[in-house]
Amino acid sequence: MASLDTARPVSVRPAVPRTYLFWLVGTRASLFGDAVLYFALGWAASAHGGGTGALVLTAITVPRTVLLLLGGAVGDRFGARRVMITCDVVMLTATLVLALVGWRSGASPWFLVMVAVVIGTVDAFYLPATGSMPRRLVGKEQLPRALAMQQAGSQIVSLLGAPVGAVLVASAGLTGAALADAVTFAVVLVVLVRVRPAFDVERLPPGQGLVAGAVDGVRIAVGDPVMRPALLLTAAAAGFLLPxxxxxxxxxxxxxxxxxxxxxxxxxxxxxxxxxxALVVSRRGTMARIGRGAALGLCVAAPGIAAVALADEAAVAVAVFGGFVVGAGSGLFACHIGPLVLTGVPDTHLARMQALLVLVQSLALVVGNNVLGALADAQGATLAAAVCAGGACAAGIAGLVLRPIRRLRRS
Known part of the structure; x- marks a missing residue:
């Protein structure tokens, strides 16, 4: 008769908590609603001309960028879940108002700009909070798989959001898109009320001001030997891969x-x-040397960029495969840099580090888009893509060489 300790093997990799899965489904539903609404806003703004369309996009970007660090400090002071619930209530109200105004009188350009300002402002507080939630819902050993699942869900939403938004706008207009987004906010509000963090983290001290807390978050990141190169790699990925x-x-x-x-x-x-x-990482986990995995992702994406750039009119299959390689490298980077950041910072600074991460990505993307766009106009898109391939490869090699990154192991 077999003994009890050998009758059934014990799993060495615990399952991701159901609480996290519940939260993940709710937040991806909300993200899907946002993708639909963003398409609808852009479509409605384009009816008033290119200037209005650009103004609406700017009205989202500027307050989000300016308030991000403050939003991170608020998340660390009052708790990510509380901030997310507040932001969700604001957006639920805003989308219902947008649907009502669009149904009764149509959305004027200035009303669209006002809605965009609300979205950008809410994003500044919501993004750092939701970025830190996985660390509050799962343990460090489960975090890489949990973040990979989040990454896969986000990509699926991005892939489906715009087409569904187009169909919804064509059939029900801006009002229908706003109502659909309101439904997703109602769903995630129910989820957030029921979900409570399983891992308590220390909050920003009440005696420290929010602005001082935001500055302290930047000081910690700049002075940390792991966070500093991680943020530089993130900037390189945003500047060379996303464009x-x-x-x-x-x-x-x-x-x-x-x-x-x-x-x-x-x-x-x-x-x-x-x-x-993302699905492979969610199943098997990250590489043991998690910093090396992030750097390797940039190196993998570089030849994919080159393949897309050099493929001629007849080599469509090569271009599609190159796109797949670019996506695989981007996914490899994202699935490793996320847990690297969340496990490498003090628990008191989780939301602030997420805010800084988003800010670095946004600024690098703005610079990259403008520089590469000007280069493409002057010398052609092929040369601009070659610059991206070289920059991504150089950044990846630097990450493989830098000791704080290449020697960093997962928890």
């Missing part, structure tokens, strides 16, 4: 004589690559 997907892909398609359908296939390949890697 390939959003900016250079359509420019390369026009330069190579591809149709819009081919450009969509390349973009789809990128999304599939990211989803595939």
């Amino acid at each position: 390939v997907i959003s900016l250079l892909n359509p420019l390369l398609a026009r330069e190579h004589g591809w149709s819009a359908g081919v450009a969509g296939l390349v973009a789809g390949g990128q999304s599939v690559g990211m989803i595939t890697v």
Whole structure:
């Protein structure tokens, strides 16, 4: 008769808590609603001209960028869950008002700008809070798999959000899109009321002001030997990888004589690559040397960028495969840099580090888009893509060489 201690093997990798899965489904539903609403806002603004469309996008970006660090300090002071519930109530109200105004009188340009300002302001407080929630819901040993699941869900939402938004706007207009987003906010509000963090983290001291707390978060990040290079790698990924997907892909398609359908296939390949890697990591976990995994992701993406840039009109399959490789490298980077940051900072600074991470990404993306766009206009999109490939590869090699990154192991 077998003894009790050998009758059934004990799993060495505990399952991700159901509480986290419940939270993940709710927040991805809300993210899907946001993708639909963003498409609807852009479509409604475009009816008033390109200037209005640009103004609406700017009205989202500026308050989000300016208030991010303050939003992180608020999340660390009052708790991420409380901040998310407050932001969710504000957005639920805003989307219902938008639906009502759009139904009764149509959305004027200035009303669209006001809605955009509300969205950008709420994002500044919501993004750091929701970015820190996985650390509050799962243990450090489960965090990489949990974040990979989050990454996969986000990519699926991004892949489906715009097409569904287009169908919804065509059938029900801005009012229908706003109501759909309001429903998702109601769903996530129920989720947040029921979900409570399983891991208590120390909050920002009440005696420290919010502005001082935000500054302290920057000081910690700049002085930390792991966070400093991690933020630099994040800036490199935002500056060299994200413009390939959003900016250079359509420019390369026009330069190579591809149709819009081919450009969509390349973009789809990128999304599939990211989803595939995220699902693998969610199942098997990250590399043991988690810093090396993040740096390796940049190195993997570089040849994919080169393949898309050099593929001619007849080599559509090469371009689609290159897009898949770009997405796989991007996913590998994202699935390793996320847990690296969340496990490498003090618990008192979780939301502030997420705010700084988003801020670094946003600033690097703004600079990258403008510089690469100007270079593409002057010398062609192929050269701009070659710069991205070289920059991503150089940043990845630097990450593999830097001791604080390459020697960092997962928890």
